Amino acid sequence: MTKPKTHDLFIGGAWSKADNTERDTIRNPATGDILAHVAVAGEDDVNRALRTAQDAFPAWSRLVATDRADYLYRLIELIRRDAEKLARIITSENGKPLKEARIEVNFAIQLIRFAAENVRRLEGNIIPGSRPGEKILIEKIPHGVVAGISAWNFPLALTARKMGPALAAGNTFVIKPHELTPLSTLALAELSVEAGFPKGIFNVVTGGGATVGNALVTNPITKLITMTGSTPAGRKIMAAASAGLKEVRLELGGKAPFIVMEDADIDAAVNAAVAARFMNCGQVCTANERTYVHTAVYDAFLKRLRTKVEALKTGNPLDEKTDMGPKISAQELEKVDAMVRKAVEQGAKVELGGRRLTGGDYDRGNFYAPTLLTNVNGDMDIVRNEVFGPVLSLIRVKDFDDAIAQANNSRYGLSAYMFTQDLKKIMRMTNELNFGEIYVNREGGEAAQGFHHGYGDSGIGGEDGQYGLEAYVDTKTVYLNA
Structure with a gap:
């Protein structure tokens, strides 16, 4: 060295x-x-x-x-x-x-x-x-x-x-x-x-x-x-x-909602949800912090989501095949782990991950497993507070109105995501979703010629x-x- x-x-x-x-x-x-x-x-x-x-x-x-x-x-x-x-x-x-x-x-x-x-x-x-x-x-x-x-x-x-x-x-x-x-x-x-x-x-x-x-x-x-x-x-x-x-x-900070309606392209939505959550180990202010999925496609979405998250390779960030590197510090890693444990105490279920990665080269760095939580609801701390880590919280919604109401129930207002093929829903969303930056049918990533801004906290x-x-x-x- x-x-x-x-x-x-x-x-x-x-x-x-x-x-x-x-x-x-x-x-x-x-x-x-x-x-x-x-x-x-x-x-x-x-x-x-x-x-x-x-x-x-x-x-x-x-x-x-x-x-x-x-x-x-x-x-x-x-x-x-x-x-x-x-x-x-x-x-x-x-x-x-x-x-x-x-x-x-x-x-x-x-x-x-x-x-x-x-x-x-x-x-x-x-x-x-x-x-x-x-x-x-x-x-x-x-x-x-x-x-x-x-x-x-x-x-x-x-x-x-x-x-x-x-x-x-x-x-x-x-x-x-x-x-x-x-x-x-x-x-x-x-x-x-x-x-x-x-x-x-x-x-x-x-x-x-x-x-x-x-x-x-x-x-x-x-x-x-x-x-x-x-x-x-x-x-x-x-x-x-x-x-x-x-x-x-x-x-x-941000607490971006990721909304998937019943008419969405499920494969595209799953790919975008994973990219928007696990990029940079979830350490992105525009990251997918709350994934709201219509009950009609929830099971299909979860099945494909599990497969996608399981396939993520966590490890040496200099390796071209690595999908996710470490958290920035031990303190940040401990913060995320504490939030996951609190979510479990409040009733969430760990589908994947939920732990620090250990053994071999993992012991030298601040590695946390890509984590998928289900049985999550809006009363949990992990839904209200910014995680800034590799934890995807999956939440079932009954319809479009339910999704918008839960998405807007946040003190943050930076970014949001919407997957739907319904133009009427998209038009309503532009008026009703209270975030400064909204991605429709795509993953995140602002453009230099856009305007990156938010509301509230x-x-x-x-x-x-x-x-x-x-x-x-x-x-x-x-x-x-x-």
Whole structure:
């Protein structure tokens, strides 16, 4: 095994030592091996990064939009060149199968590309004035310094999702990757140097949320905060940002319902239900958390579902044949196992899995068996709370109205799924299903040109597409008279 690498902070286009000598140890969740030692920024380090971004902002924001886009295009080419290397970094630090990590790298490219392609579409307006000859100009302008805080489940794509539109729109950017998975973002920082990014427009400060994240949120230099993570963390960020009346965009947890009606293509629905639940070991905010199946097709669906889940191969995520890797940490694994045991206490039946995988290489990592639960009902904790793990809860519904009512009975409102061939049901669903993102007759996976957002405890604001890009600019109104 190669010697673990030591990483510093990335500030002003160069590697910079933190004020303290403390470092986070980054481990491979599949093997427990030490991958790297990463600097832990202190408040002074965060302030330095923000000041550097602030100093770089005037020149960067005055560039023609297409010139800013050209830097992003150069970065995209380097990501393409190093796609396999980046995928292996993602798999090593996060644990997702290599084939999924490659998809993440491509998604990161698409997110940056959309921002670069569409920055010229950040259009203002000209409105007739209230005086003779007057014009009212409404102009789109960058906020200034944007702070990003990202989660561990998509370490490269989440950085790209925030960095691309922030820089394209003329802001400068400081990001705190999650302390469990900073290596993908640090690799992206290396590529930004090779792409010739002006110094200070992209900065990376590593460390925990209580220190680094709080310092980013509360510093008056920060004008916009964009965060992906848990709902409790989002509440803390929003509260901390309120003192400075800062704009906040929060993409938080989810509890997606997956609805299968009696006229659905059962094979397609089963395939999508498994993909939407077990991808990335269930560690996806849009994952299928509650599977509602019409009673008329419930037995047939369950039979095919069992076969599909049983066939999943769990193991070494670098193996091309692996379908599911480990949980990100022992703590997360224990949380999921506790939720399954509680569900059983409340009356659920374990059809498959329901345990930690042990023996051989499994003992080195955080592996949990793909789990299928039946006899599940809406009163159980596992139906109300986000699992964020490889547990599929199957729930019988009597009809469409029952499915919609149970699906909407949640404090989350990010994503939902619907399988039906009935156009009337689809039309009703668009009005009655209270989720910001709905997949009809397909598995999950948002597009770079879409808009990824939710309601309730799933956050405020949104990411991606033109609506997401618009979040990275403010407006200025000018009453123009000769």
